[in-house]
Structure formats: structure tokens, C-alpha cells
Amino acid sequence: MDPVTLIGAMSVLAAGLCIAIGGIGPALGEGNAAANALRAIAQQPDEAPNITRTLFVAMAMIESTAIYAFVVTVLILYFNPFWDKALEIAKLAN
Amino acid sequence: MIEDLDHIIMFHLGPLGINATLFFSWVVMAILVVGSWLITRNLKTTVQVSRFQTLLEMVVTTIRGQIHAVSGDNPMKYLPMMGTFFLFIAMSNLLTIIPWFKAPTASLSTTAAFALCVFCAMPYYGIKNAGIKGYLKKFIDPTPFMLPLNILSDFSSAFSLAFRLYGNMLSGAVIITVLMMLAPFLIPLPLQILGLVTGTIQAYIFALLAIVYVSAVAPNEAYVQSDTKKGV
């Protein structure tokens, strides 16, 4: 397989794996957080607004990991320096 | 085939091409401003008021209450900026229900611009609240070893704000586009609803996180809410 194809294939694979594996952790974490928040609301329904707000903030923090994975995926797919370099070399070769 | 809002030129304004992001941003701004102006032209203080005035009062008092609850500080300091963030993002995300309306927040330029504003507002409000020393102390606490990590966390907060909003809005738009190509009749509907829900939630989260980051440095004098604003 010539390098261009290889780089292209590996980039695609890497992007898919990145977002796939990168999304597992945050999803589990967010589920856990939501579950505990719901339990807390069930215990103290009067504090529901407070708990909900804190839940959202915590979710945002947890989500940042997923966002990092997403960013890396997008970078691989659209701002891949290796792919650009490979294309350049292929163009020069032709 | 991600639609790139920044490169769709709607029309030309002199030498400049106005791209979709800017155009739709202006549309959202116009709706917000004209709507407010129409409603606040004649405001009444009686108990019976028009429903629009009640709507606006509700919105403003809710935002103010949230700001006070989260920051524990005088909400009037942060209300204009955070309120605008929330209103703009919420309005732009909700208006995606209209066909041919592309949310300006689905473009990284917009969200990055907002995140940069928040990133600049953090030291601004920090110094305003607690002075330079108080603001810089936040990086040292709890121990001076945490200094690089604290600085990094500042950056990453702002960064994540931008990408969170952009990612949510873009994914919603892309999913709808793909589904429209594959199964255009009724199938996109649940995902459009999901898109609306996540859009509102993301607007709320953006504003909330902005308040949390900006009011991280507590002011020197604690703010006690007066009776008139109690519970709002």
C-alpha cells in the first residue's frame, strides 16, 4: 500500500477509535453523576434547583474529556498535517 | 460535507461578503432588540400587565436569580453580559426550527469569540472584585505547585466552553442534514426535537459556566440581597 493510502486509512481509523473510546469514559461518568444527583433530589426535594444547577456544572466538567476526544477526532479528520504532507508528496511525485 | 457556515456567502455588502454566520447573527440580534424595544415602549407598574411584559420580567428576574444563586454576589455586575450570552445562544438555537435558518453558534468563529470574551472577563472581574493581589492569589491556592495547573485550567475552561457549544450545535445540524438525505419524511423529527432540547440546555450551560468562571474570585465585601429582590 502506498503511503498516501496508508496515512488516509490510518487517519480514518484513528479518528473513529478516538471518538469511540474517548466517549466511553465521559458517558459513564455523566451517568454516574446524574444518578447521584437524582438520588440527592429524591432525598431532599426542596433543594432540587440547587442540585440541578450543580449537576449541570459537574456535567460540563466531565464532558470536557469527551470534548477533547472530539477535538482530536476533528483535527485528525480535517486538520491532519500528515495527510496534507502525504498529499503534497504524492502531488510532487506525480 | 460538513456545512461550513463561514464560507456560505449570503450577499455582498460593498466589498465584503457577508457570510451566513454573520447574517444569521444579525437576524437573531434584530429579533432580540426589536422585540425588547416593542415591549418596553410602554411599561406599566400596575398588577395587571400585558403578557409580553410579564414574559420579559420573568426572563430577566430568572436570570438575575440564577446569577445570584450561583455567584452569591451582586447580580447586577454580571447580568448584562451573562444575560446576553444566554439570550443570544438560546434564541439562535431555538430558531433552528425555522427552515433555512442556520444557527450562528454552529460556527466555531462565534463560539470561539464568545469563549474569548469569557476568558478576558475572568481576570477583569477578578481584579474588579478582589484587586490584583486577590486575583493572582487564586492561582497559588492551595499550594504554589498548582500554579501551572491552575493557569492551564483557566485556558481549558474557556476552550471547552467554545468547543462544547460548537460540537453540540454542529452535530445537531449534521445529523439532520444526513437524515434529510437518507430518510426525509418524519424520521428527522425526533432528532430535531433532541436538537432543540440540547440547544437550550447548552445555552443554559454556557451561561452558567461563564458565571461560575467569572465569579470564581469572591469580592471583598459580601453582598447581602435586599428584601425587594428576595427569592428572585
Next chain:
Amino acid sequence: MGIDWVTFGAQIVNLFVLIWLLKRFLYHPILEVIDKRQAEINAQVKSAQDAKNQVDQEKAEWEKEKAHFDDMRQKRLNDLALEEQNLHKQLNVDIHKQEQEKRSQLQQNLDTEVKAIQDEMRSIIAHQFVAFSQKLLQELTQGTPFDTVIQTITNKINKLDKKQKLELEKNLLKQNVINITSSNQLSKKQQQELLKTFKKVCPINAKTKVMWKVDSDLILGLEIYVGNSLIEWNLKNYLDELNYNIRSATTALILSEKDE
């Protein structure tokens, strides 16, 4: 995707323009309206509170006055009750007194009535006796000659003691009048005889006037008056004595009955 820096800058400008516009058109007016309404409500609540305070104050004053009036009324009532009691007592005493008086009066009346009845009874009894006796004596002495009477009176005159004689003389000196009353008409002879006897006792001169009267009430007998002194013998005298005796006897009887 990537950042278009022109759009980036334009969006920052957009943001600040929007903040300014919303500040002007949305936040300030709405917040002012909310504050104004709150101030109005506060003013209303305050005025209501003031009115309530005033009403409470007035109510407290009124309550005080009412308590004061109640006190006064209670005092008056107590006084009146006391007065009433006193009056009641007074009335009781008065009535009692009156009753006693009336009772004693009635008793007195009763007594006087009883006495009157007794007196009447006595007098009736005596009268009956005397009347009967008078009638009897009158009928019996119808034909009685008068000489015995003169004889008796002469005896009596002769039996006068010194004191009486002196008295007679004194009276005669005072008034030279002798009143002689007889039951029957005396004959001249009888008159002369009487005077003769009289002369023996007291000095009758020629100037002495002698009044001769006839009174059938005397039944049988004579009465000689010289001034105050009286010499008499007649059945009327005896009847009067009888009357007196009967009365005194019945009185003593009744009294003794009473004592029992």
C-alpha cells in the same frame, strides 16, 4: 471547520453591540419597572401597616375607656345595691313599727270598746235597777204622808254637829238664801214646822229668803240647800247611792274577773 478571523472579529463586535442594546432596551427598563412596582407595594403595605397600627392604638384606647366605664358602672351598681339593701332594711323597720303601732292602737281601741261596752252594760244594769226601784218607790210612796219625812229631816237637822252648824251659819251669812226642794208640795203647816226646826240650828232672820221648790224626781224627801251645805233626806239619794253601789260592785266584779 476552522476559524475565520474576519467572522471572529465581527462576532466579538456583534456581542458588545448586542450587550449595549439589550442593556438599553431590555435590562434597565424591566428592572426599573420591577423596582417601581416593589416600591409601590412596599408603600401600600406600609400604609396598611400604619393604618393597622392606628386602628390598634385606637382600639387600645377604646378598650381602656370601656374598661373605665365598666368599672364605673360596676361601682354604681354596687352602690345602688347597697342603697337598696339599706332601703329594704329601713322599710322593714318602718313597716314593723307601723304594724306595732297599729296593733297597739287596735288593742287600745279594743280595750276602750270593751270598757265602753262594760260601762254601758253597767249603766244599763244600774239604770234598770234604779228605774225599776224608782218606779216601785214612786208607786209605793204615792199616798205616803209627808209627816214622817219631816220627822226624819227634823231628826237629821237636830243631829247636826257643831261644825256643820257653823258652816250653815257661815253660808247663811254669805247669802241669805235657803233653797228647800221637796218631792211633794208642802202645806203651810209643814213649812212652818220645818223652819222652826231650822231656826233651832241656825239663825234665820226675817230677811232670809226661803225658796220652796217641788221636784218629783226626789220621789220622797227633802233637800235643803244653804249655799254649799246640803241637808237632805230623800229616796233619790238612796237610789243614787244604790246606783253608785251597783256600779262600783260591777266594776269591782269585772276587774276581779279580769285579774283572774
